[in-house]
Amino acid sequence: MKENTGKTKYVLLGLLNREPQTGYSVKKAIEYEYSHFWQESYGQIYPTLKALVKEGLAESVESEKSKNGRGQITYMITEAGKEQLKKWLFEAPDVEKIRYEILLKVSFGASKEPEIILEHLDEFIRRNERLIGEMNGFLDYFHDTDQSAGVMDSDSQLTALCGKYLYTAMKEWAQESKKIIMKRKEEEI
Structure with missing residues (x-):
């Protein structure tokens, strides 16, 4: 719910x-x-x-x-x-509450179940790449719409831009996390 x-x-x-x-x-x-x-x-x-x-x-x-x-x-x-x-x-906005289940799984399982966590991270990377693509599509749409209307930067364009940056950051975090987990695995061998 x-x-x-x-x-x-x-x-x-x-x-x-x-x-x-x-x-x-x-x-x-x-x-x-x-x-x-x-x-x-x-x-x-x-x-x-x-x-x-x-x-x-x-x-x-x-x-x-x-x-x-x-x-x-x-x-x-x-x-x-x-x-x-x-x-x-x-009014000042409320503090955002972020809930990423993957962060819990990484926190609880990166050392204990590295292979499974690496699979989760791969899926997370793919999902964020798809979302970045969607945000780029929105940005292109807003840019084309704004150009034809003779308007600069719509408000909706700003929210799509935020999405692009957030999904890019989450993708980069997952890629870096994968490197750290794989390095730990190599050191254990």
């Missing part, structure tokens, strides 16, 4: 501040743009959207019913919502 940090409200206000959206489009935007560092479930999104409307921070409009008999609800940020978002942006 994902930890509820109480930040869902601000994630939704930030996305609604960009443009009106449905709960589904909010979920897709989070999955596409933020999933490398932030997750929200439908179980968090829909109740929070309803709460934002109740608090006067957003408004909702239901479209005409489609063929399946259901209408879509589109949410828009209100002026009060914009003020709430601005207030939150001025």
Whole structure:
């Protein structure tokens, strides 16, 4: 289960501040743009959207019913919502909590099960290489979009850049850890 940090409200206000959206489009935007560092479930999104409307921070409009008999609800940020978002942006961010299971495994097993830990590190390196590639793809996309719009550096480009640096650092850590573990193994022989 994902930890509820109480930040869902601000994630939704930030996305609604960009443009009106449905709960589904909010979920897709989070999955596409933020999933490398932030997750929200439908179980968090829909109740929070309803709460934002109740608090006067957003408004909702239901479209005409489609063929399946259901209408879509589109949410828009209100002026009060914009003020709430601005207030939150001025607050200092919470300290980040990093949870990497591989760090636990290395800590507990590098000396006792070096072959297994080396395999885990190889997989970790491959995963981070894939993620670096994804971040580079996002950066290329943002660069191309910004160029065609005549805009310099979008805010989303900055988060992708952070991802690129983080995944590069984790890959380099894993490569260095492998060298240290292999050196220890050689010294034991």
